[in-house]
Amino acid sequence: MHVHCEEGEVAESWLVAAAACLTASCVIDGGMLLRALQLLRKDEALSRLLHDVSVHTSSGGSMYEELPSLTLQEQEEKPRSNLQKLVERARPEFMWLAAGCLALFIRLPFSLALPHFVSETIGALIDKDSDAVRSNITSFIIAAVIDSLLDFWCVFLFGYTQQRLVRSLRIDLFRNLLLQDTSFFDASSSGEISSRLTSDCAEMANDLTWVFRFTIEALVRIGGIAGYMFFRSWRLASLACSIIPIVAVVNRFYSAWMSKNAQMVQEALAEANGVAQEVLSSMRTVFSFANEPRELRRYEKAVQKHFVLNVRQTAISGLYYMGVCTFLMSCCVQSSLLIYGSLLVFNGELEATTLLSFMLYQGQLQEYFSNLLNSFTNLIKSAGAGAKVFELLGRRPRIKRSGLIKLTEVRGKVTLEHVSFCYPSRESLPPALDDVSFQVSPGNIAAIVGPSGAGKSTIFHLLEHLYEPSSGRVCLDDVEVSELEHGWLHRMLALVGQEPVLFSGSIESNILYGYYHRLLEDGGESGEGLQEKKQRIAIARAVIQDPKVLLLDEATSALDSESEALVQEALEHVMERRTVLVIAHRLSTVSRADVILLLNKGRIVEQGTHQELLARPLPPDGGLSYRTLLNRQAKALSDPDALE
Template identity: 30%
Template sequence: MSVLGKILRFAKPYKTYGVLNVICNILYSIFNVLSIIIFIPTLGILFDKQEEVFEKPVYTGFSDLKSYGEDSLNYFLTQKVADDGPMAALAFICIASILIFFLKNFFRYAAMYFLAFLRTGMVKDIQDLLYKKTVSLPISFFSEKRKGDLLARMTTDVKEVESSVINSLEGLVREPITIVIVLISMLMLSAKLTLFVFLFLPVAGFLISAVGKKLKAKSQAAQKENGIFLSFLEETLSGLKVIKGFNAEKILGDKFTASTARYKEIMKSVLHRQGMASPFSEFLGVAVVITVLWYGGSLVFAANSNLKPQDFMGYIGLFYTIINPVKAITTINYNIKKGNAATERIYEILDLENPIADAPNALPITDLKQQIQFKNIGFKYQEDYVLQDFNLTVKKGQTVALVGQSGSGKSTVANLITRFYDVNDGEILIDGTNIKAFTKKSVRGLMGLVTQDSILFNDSVKNNIALGKENATEEEIVAAAKIANAHDFIMDLPNGYNTNIGDSGNKLSGGQKQRLSIARAVLKNPPIMVLDEATSALDTESERLVQDALEKMMQNRTSLVIAHRLSTIQNADLIVVMQKGKILEQGTHEELLNSNKGYKRLVEMQNLA
């Protein structure tokens, strides 16, 4: 029920369809019972056992409803046989049966029709919420979790919930209603026989449920292994060049087959239990039917019995009708247990608290007026501090460059100013106000980000650039591309700005991809630019074009530049040399060359003295 409670919260927007489904299922169940009962008088006519009633019955109250209904039908049939013969009565019953079966199946379809809106809507809402939750989580979450495992939760686990839990909603509503209505009808036909039946159904249900006790645990293990499998596949496809270059196909192939072997063993156990459920429950159902047949037959043959042969045959039909809903409920129980594991994995993501959240009274910020200040900053990703006692002021309009060896904390500064992470100690101030006092969206709205890895999407050139500004016009996109030195190569593409650039922009060169990233940042037109080693992965010619584009973009903007190639930051207003998370020295290019400290050594290593 906890699983259903979690899943049914997604059904609230579609409760109207749920109510219509319940109404249709009630009507379906009523006509389902009538489709059995209507054959009782048919049997009476065929075997000349039909009770004749010559006086029209009088309705005396609800307690006498069964007798009134039987007597009314028998009175009508008696009149029909007397006036037109038994064939006319039989023809009437046949026509009535066709109508009842039509209505039964009509309401069954209508119930499924309305449920389709609820089912598809719930699946969509789960996927939408899971996606929104995933993209809202901090960057730190994705460094700890396997991407493949997240993909498994968003695809395989959602499909598992759909097939196991959501698809069970139809039976969860219809089968209990059918059971109740059929049981009421059975009690009306023979209370004594029905009470006897109640002795056997709980025993059969207990035996059937015993088969699936460990199904949830096995299903959870299967979902976890599937996440490992997808993660491994994602890593393989991403690192295919390295795998081939180091002839590591066999090593990774062995790991892959080990994962699929574990998944095979787990799923084999799950499928064995599932396979046992249906034949085992059918055998028990038949055993109960035969037992009821024996006991009911003894009641029919007993002296002064109130159970007529045609009533007993109708009773057997009703009882056989109730077996399928009972079996279906046990199947639903299996499915919900199976879907429980997937539901828990989905809710592990949905229930996560985002540590980098807006304060309750957070306000938007629209512009940088004076300066950005890093004040006594201390930060660590795990145990060891990456930044310690870091102090830096970036004034409006300045270009400040951070340089230093790998691991000195340069990129961490960029991660903190964009609030991809929050500081452990100290504070970051924008115009004297702590960055946490502003909304994340507005803080990031102030900034344009160009990273070493050009993050592009499998879409057209135009749409990749337009990501920087909602509802951007074509003229604005072209102008941004020209500033980024990208317009010329774009026009040489097969479809110009409408050319699809492939997965991660793989149809373009490194320099072309980087210039598109710059065009995207230019189109956003932010007051603050954050450039994280934007030219380090480029060849000399591409670097020249990209550097020219960067210089155009940084004009009249506050810029924080993280640089590996010192040739790109010689004109910066302030160069900050970092070492092991602390500032070693800072100043202009000329000042730092004359200081004979860390910066000069870095310059000499790059032959720029």
């Protein structure tokens, strides 16, 4: 039949293409926006749980503010799937997601109308209607140009949202890691934590790109195409959609397996990263024992585990896409449409151009179903990979830096009252401190001595509030350190440890580390090139804060005799008018202390001045005493005058 193209017929052609697409897209977009609004705005308790570590300093708050305790309702709502938590992360970006959906909504009629104009053009060519051919080609070009212009905003808005989510995820995770108590880092390897912050977040970022770029677009396009199909022929449309229940059942089992396997993949990767970081940070030790082959085998074993899990995931994914995308959708659905559509055409119940448009749209439908399945797969993988990330985001530290007290006048009095403490990671072992009590008056020097493992460094850990005692009180000027404001406490206390850590940067930047706003540009990694000066730089870094209490843990142990004498002379000057606690294995360096505390197995065995302790008789049972330690050191140094 020869078709005459009038102006009204061209408008009708646009109307047929646009009406179905607009109707379907309104339903899909409206439903999706409503669902997104409900999903992103409900469950305020869970949102607070996921974001309560996001304390913005710009609003005047501090990152050390006490984390709010969970209410009964929040505790009941807490058990949520990782997939739901992942979607909840998009809540603060709702407006950007809505803008992306709006761009899709505007673009959809132009994009989905293209196959319609192709089929109409071919039909007009068969009928040799040049006017209809010209009109449909013109309409096709207009729709294609508008579609390409709007595509920028779809890509940009969803990509921008994804980058904002990745940034927020990384910052929130790092912020919560900084808020954790020291016992958390005792039980977790730095390699594993770094893997969570880098690899896991990167995996989630990559998957979120699929989720927010293709999932919504695929759903909108599939809805629009389905609407067009039902508008043109409900029979063929029903046949095309009959595959959906089968795919849904397959996806149910596939998603459960994928989530579990993705979590194991990330755990294996974290294990491999942990081995690598441990070895690379201890290369001198590895080299000195010629253990390079052993460490290589250990790393190969960890990487092999990650490799096997990934290969298994790839094989299952291949079977899934072969069965669902290729066989069911490409083979079964398209052949069924051709057979049934041909039958309808032969019976005069369907026009050939309608069948042609169905086959063209079926190609698009298959493409976006594949994108949707890819998005679904990556979303499930992301939820599995993010399991540990969400666990870390929701972890509450045992020790809360919630102290608010800032003393107006600091004297420097240090007191421990009946303090007992056991490290959380070593609860099966005897306590590190057992009913320890002592007091250091302002401006005095206290020397803490004893064998290795006696609990000397633990006292410093409690004073710095790295841990909280199991019982007893640790006080500065009669105020428990847990009640003092975190930043203020560490301006009043300064520690120089046995192995001070220097950060990448210059000597000046490390000395001024406490004054972070004056740091210089980075210039190296882990203080490389500064090893010989580490101890002296650490001493300068501590003293420049002008602390009231100075903690010295073998502060001169890394220096030679000449350097030690020079630094000791400088320390004598900076120790004036400060309360000083000194841990020393070289007992000759503590003879001038106002009080000496001898620790053994977590208890104070002796307490007094150097002369008082020397005057005490040796224990009759041969137990540990100050004189015993001096005698041992004298024999080791072959110095008969050590007791003088």
